[in-house]
Amino acid sequence: MAKSTQLADNEVFRAYATYTAIVLLKMMLMSLITAYYTITRKAFVNPEDTASFGKGDSAKKYLRTDADVERVRRGHLNDLENIVPFVGIGLLYALSGPELSTALLHFRIFTGARILHTFAYLIPLPQPGRGLSWAVGYAVTFSMAYKVLKTVLLL
Numbered sequence: 001m002a003k004s005t006q007l008a009d010n011e012v013f014r015a016y017a018t019y020t021a022i023v024l025l026k027m028m029l030m031s032l033i034t035a036y037y038t039i040t041r042k043a044f045v046n047p048e049d050t051a052s053f054g055k056g057d058s059a060k061k062y063l064r065t066d067a068d069v070e071r072v073r074r075g076h077l078n079d080l081e082n083i084v085p086f087v088g089i090g091l092l093y094a095l096s097g098p099e100l101s102t103a104l105l106h107f108r109i110f111t112g113a114r115i116l117h118t119f120a121y122l123i124p125l126p127q128p129g130r131g132l133s134w135a136v137g138y139a140v141t142f143s144m145a146y147k148v149l150k151t152v153l154l155l
C-alpha cells in the first residue's frame with residue numbers, strides 16, 4: 001500500500017473527504033435521475049436529442065419541457081448552489097483545527113439535510129419539508145464559515 005500523506009492522517013480531513021465524496025456523488029446522481037426522467041417522459045430540450053424519433057413533426061412533439069424533468073433539474077441546481085459552497089468552506093473549516101466530534105456533527109448534519117432536500121424535492125414532500133432541509137444545510141455551511149473566520153480572520 002502507498003504511504004499515507006499527512007493530510008490523510010488527519011481525522012478531521014478524512015471525515016471531510018468522506019462526507020464531501022458522499023454529497024458530490026449524491027449530486028452526480030441527479031444527472032442520472034435527470035436522464036432517466038428525460039428518456040422515460042420523452043421530453044427533450046435539444047433538437048438533436050429527438051433525432052432517433054424520426055424527422056420533422058414526428059420528432060418535434062418530443063421537443064418539450066416536462067414538469068418532473070424540470071423538478072429534478074431544479075433540485076440539481078439547488079445542489080450546486082449549496083454543495084459547492086460546502087466543499088470550499090468545508091475544506092477551510094477542516095484545516096482550521098476543529099474538534100473531530102464538532103466537525104463530524106457539521107458534516108453529518110449537512111449530508112443528511114441535502115439527502116432529505118433531494119427526497120423532499122423529488123417526491124415531493126409538502127412544505128416546509130424542503131425549506132427546512134435547505135435551511136439546515138445552509139446553516140451548517142454558515143456555521144463552518146463563521147468558525148473559519150473566527151480562527152483565521154486577517155483583514
Ligand SMILES: N[C@@H](CCC(=O)N[C@@H](CS)C(=O)NCC(=O)O)C(=O)O
Binds near residue numbers: 075130131132135
Ligand atoms: N435559488 C434558490 C434560493 C433559495 C433556496 O435555495 N430555497 C430552497 C428552500 S425553499 C429551495 O429548495 N429552493 C428551490 C429551488 O432552488 O429550486 C431559489 O430560487 O429558491
